[in-house]
Amino acid sequence: MIIEKLLLMTASSAAIQPFYSEVLGLPVIRSEQGSFTVQAGWSELTFREMDPQPAEEHYYHFAFTIPENRLPEAKKWIEALVPIGTEAGQDVSYSESWNSHSVYFEDPAGNILELIARHTMDNAAAHPFDPQQDILCISEIGVPTSSVPAAVDQFESLGLMTYKTRNDSFNPIGDDNGLLMVVEIGRRWHFTDKTAESFPVRVTIRGIGELYLRENEQGLSIENIN
Structure with missing residues (x-):
């Protein structure tokens, strides 16, 4: 599953644009009053201001894929710029079932970002880690909902299938290239003290189009807005 575009909401685009363009070094491809877009490999990431302004800041969890052999160098790079998340005294997450290593950090708005090296992918780099070359794509976006099974059924009706094993509280949809992380509202995000809201x-998915995802009283609403 290829995530071509991801649009997230924020209270102030001006407050976070420098983080993405100057700290992470992602090229700005569009910028206007109230929004900006950066290029992250084959994916575009847009932040747009909310109107009216909410009482509290929105925060999301999403991941960038990096070359499968460059996590140690990527960790050194990002931890020199921002604090990275820890859990049980560890600052690198290893998933045996996914065969991946990750590090977690936050942007100034509190969004939870992840650099993930998936060892199942044939994307090893021969050169030293370079964020401008080696942030390869957006490969995950968290989708919290009150009813994970109902949301999974909706995604599967669109041809977007479960990754690994179906689960009632944590059910990724997609494949190694891209995942919608369908999780139960209130579940703690890994390597943080924040809960999924x-x-x-x-999100624009190759072959599917643009989907507008939002929670309502009935659970997750998925609207194809092509």
Whole structure:
């Protein structure tokens, strides 16, 4: 599953644009009053201001894929710029079932970002880690909802299938290239003290189109807005 575009909401685009363009070094491809877009490998990431302004900041969890052999160098790079998340005294997450290593950090708005090296992918780099070359794509976006099974059924009706094993509280949809992380509202995000909360997301998936995801009283609403 290829995530071509991801649009997230924020209270102030001006407050976070420098983090993405200057700290992470992602090229700005569009910038206007109230929004900006950066290029992250084959994916575009857009932040747009909310109107009216909410009482509290929205925060999301999303991941960038990096070359499968460059996590140690990527960790040194990002921890020199921002604090990285820890859990049980560890600052690198290893998943045996996914065969991946990750590090977690936050942007100034509190969004939870992840650099993930998936050892199942044939994307090893021969050169030293370079964020401008080696942030390869957006490969995950968290989708919290009150009913994970119902949301999974909706995604599967669109041809977007479960990754690994179906689960009632944590059910990724997609494949190694891209995942929608369908999780139960209130579940703690890995390597943070934040819980999963539902905020509107627009995600463009190759072969599917643009989906508008938002939670309502019935659970997750998925609107294809092509």
